[in-house]
Amino acid sequence: MSHHHASHPRHGQPHGQTEAAPFSPSDSASDTPQAQAIADQADAAAQPENAGADFEALKLQVAELTDQVLRAQAEAQNTRRRAEEEIAKSRKFAVESFAESLLPVLDSLDAALAVDGATAAQLREGTEAMLKQLLSALERNKVTAIAPALGSKFDPAQQHAISMVPVEQEPGTVASVLQKGYLIADRVLRPALVTVAAPK
Helix, strand or coil, X not given: CCCCCCCCCCCCCCCCCCCCXXXXXXXXXXXXXXXXXXXXXXXXXHHHHHHHHHHHHHHHHHHHHHHHHHHHHHHHHHHHHHHHHHHHHXXXXXXXXXXXXXXXXXXXXXXXXXXXXXXXXXXXXXXXXXXXXXXXXXXXXXXXXXXXXXXXXXXXXXXXXXXXXXXXXXXCEEXXXXXXXXXXXXXXXXXXXXEEECCC
16 A cells, blocks of 8 residues: 655645745844944943043133132232222321311411410400311311201200200200200211200
């Protein structure tokens, strides 16, 4: 008895269908993990050179910024020194200007004391002239008198009340001026001493 060998398709594989083709060397190898690792190694090998260049650039930038800071500090010190010198000069010249304005008063006093046998009228006249000179010198240096008028309202900012007196005028007003006060510019150098009308 003879046996005929027939070719049977593999289980589950239809007739005429072939197996999947194996990996072809012609496929692109750039997307494989091995190729990506090689590219990463190449990038890593190039990084030290780039890092060195970046470090040198940063060193140069730090040096420039340090120089700018040192220059700014020096300029600030010079500005402060010049300001202190100007303040010192202003104080010095202010005192010199005030002293110079008082020299005519000193000259008048010297001249008055040099006169022998001056009459009372002459002494009074000379004293009044020197008082005008002194007041003029003070005014030029912004020193002015505080001399409140009698009956004016009491001003505690520029006046100091010594006492309250019973007088026939509105309460809280100046009854008398015991001593003039003085201002230097807008600042009270010395308040005026006054008495104030008491409440009725």
